[in-house]
Amino acid sequence: MCYFNKKNMSCFEDIKVGDSAELVHVITSEDVEKFVALTGDDNKIHIDIEYASHTTFKKPVVHGMLGASFISTLIGTRLPGDGALWFSQSLEFILPVRVGDSITIRAEVKRKFDRENIIELQTDIFNQNHQKVTAGTAKVKIIEQVRSEISSSEHLSRRKIAFVVGATGGIGRAVSVQLAEDGYDVALHYFKNKRGARELEQQIISLGRKCHLCCSDITDEDQLKVSVEDIVRKFGTITVLVNCTTVKVINSNFMLLDWKVVQSHFDLNVKGAFLLAKLILPIMQNQKYGKIIHFSTQYIETTPPSELLAYVVAKSALHGFSKSLAVENAFHGITINMISPGMTDTELIADIPEKTRLMTAAKTPLRRLAKPEDIAGAVSFLASSRADYITGETIRVNGGQVML
Numbered sequence: 001m002c003y004f005n006k007k008n009m010s011c012f013e014d015i016k017v018g019d020s021a022e023l024v025h026v027i028t029s030e031d032v033e034k035f036v037a038l039t040g041d042d043n044k045i046h047i048d049i050e051y052a053s054h055t056t057f058k059k060p061v062v063h064g065m066l067g068a069s070f071i072s073t074l075i076g077t078r079l080p081g082d083g084a085l086w087f088s089q090s091l092e093f094i095l096p097v098r099v100g101d102s103i104t105i106r107a108e109v110k111r112k113f114d115r116e117n118i119i120e121l122q123t124d125i126f127n128q129n130h131q132k133v134t135a136g137t138a139k140v141k142i143i144e145q146v147r148s149e150i151s152s153s154e155h156l157s158r159r160k161i162a163f164v165v166g167a168t169g170g171i172g173r174a175v176s177v178q179l180a181e182d183g184y185d186v187a188l189h190y191f192k193n194k195r196g197a198r199e200l201e202q203q204i205i206s207l208g209r210k211c212h213l214c215c216s217d218i219t220d221e222d223q224l225k226v227s228v229e230d231i232v233r234k235f236g237t238i239t240v241l242v243n244c245t246t247v248k249v250i251n252s253n254f255m256l257l258d259w260k261v262v263q264s265h266f267d268l269n270v271k272g273a274f275l276l277a278k279l280i281l282p283i284m285q286n287q288k289y290g291k292i293i294h295f296s297t298q299y300i301e302t303t304p305p306s307e308l309l310a311y312v313v314a315k316s317a318l319h320g321f322s323k324s325l326a327v328e329n330a331f332h333g334i335t336i337n338m339i340s341p342g343m344t345d346t347e348l349i350a351d352i353p354e355k356t357r358l359m360t361a362a363k364t365p366l367r368r369l370a371k372p373e374d375i376a377g378a379v380s381f382l383a384s385s386r387a388d389y390i391t392g393e394t395i396r397v398n399g400g401q402v403m404l
Contacts, residue, residue: 012117012142020108021079023070027062029099035066062097067134070105071123077233079107080119080142088139095133102128117142161235162383165189165218165276166245168196170346174372175242175379176200182380184240185210187231191217218245218272228279240291240383241280243273251307265314273318277325288333291383294322296340296394298402326392335391337382342398344370365400
């Protein structure tokens with residue numbers, strides 16, 4: 001996985017001497033194989049363990065240009081980003097890089113040439129031991145777009161761009177498909193289920209919508225920042241955020257409950273929502289429009305089952321967080337609402353006894369469990385202009401189990 005620490009910049013006037021960006025990448029054998037297939041450079045010093053063992057290197061050495069190619073990634077996507085014309089590069093390969101090494105590629109603006117819209121960058125690569133393995137200098141010309149007379153914020157607010165966090169779960173998948181059917185281009189977030197994300201991506205594309213995948217731990221601010229920046233670079237903005245992430249709920253008697261379990265619920269439900277809001281609200285505030293949708297639980301509005309303290313307390317905190325945020329951001333044209341699902345037929349309830357599921361369905365006025373599509377329908381409504389005058393509200397999709 002790669003991550004960056006500097007926002008994308010493409011306007012020459014905004015770039016200052018001293019501005020920097022970093023990218024981290026772990027070199028894999030697959031990287032080397034792809035490089036060889038693309039370039040045809042199958043020098044045995046890079047790919048043959050037996051051959052390399054009889055050299056002073058003792059082990060295969062990664063192609064120097066493989067590592068250096070990430071300088072292009074850094075220049076083209078972050079510093080300066082879109083509009084960068086990389087036309088000059090010096091390189092000195094100082095130390096060997098091996099498969100498994102974690103390399104940090106760093107660029108720093110050293111000079112600006114105002115007349116030509118050119119910047120000069122120091123480009124260095126370090127290994128996991130903080131040793132410099134490659135050094136160089138790059139020159140980049142900034143090619144800027146002609147500015148439109150139409151207000152950029154007005155233009156962006158009209159876009160239908162949804163960011164679905166936790167998209168590979170049962171509800172997340174249904175929400176993603178529903179929003180695509182509603183005409184949204186969709187950014188799909190996943191943490192571990194890459195295969196599921198790829199399959200969902202193809203489904204979204206088959207509906208005629210654009211799709212972008214991003215992988216991150218939403219409790220890690222650096223990783224999440226990269227995901228948000230990549231979405232904005234891909235689609236230009238984010239108009240709807242749907243946070244479908246969840247954690248497996250395990251019943252536990254309070255006296256046997258470890259605080260680490262409680263903390264895990266808080267981290268995913270509250271810290272994750274907090275970090276997402278910190279990164280996405282400025283985008284929505286700038287365009288004076290946006291929709292944020294969180295997921296609550298009916299257990300905070302009725303007598304909760306026993307032994308679900310960690311889950312109920314974290315969802316209660318998220319409930320308060322959402323309402324407070326809704327009040328603070330209403331002035332900016334941003335609505336923040338919650339959906340409270342009943343027991344929903346997804347993999348998350350696979351370990352719940354069949355008897356419990358049948359009893360729950362029997363006690364529900366509509367006599368069945370919720371389907372992911374039921375929840376997705378409520379998301380569709382809250383994400384639409386039909387819900388522009390609803391904020392700080394909880395939509396209950398529970399078949400009538402809780403009526404307030």
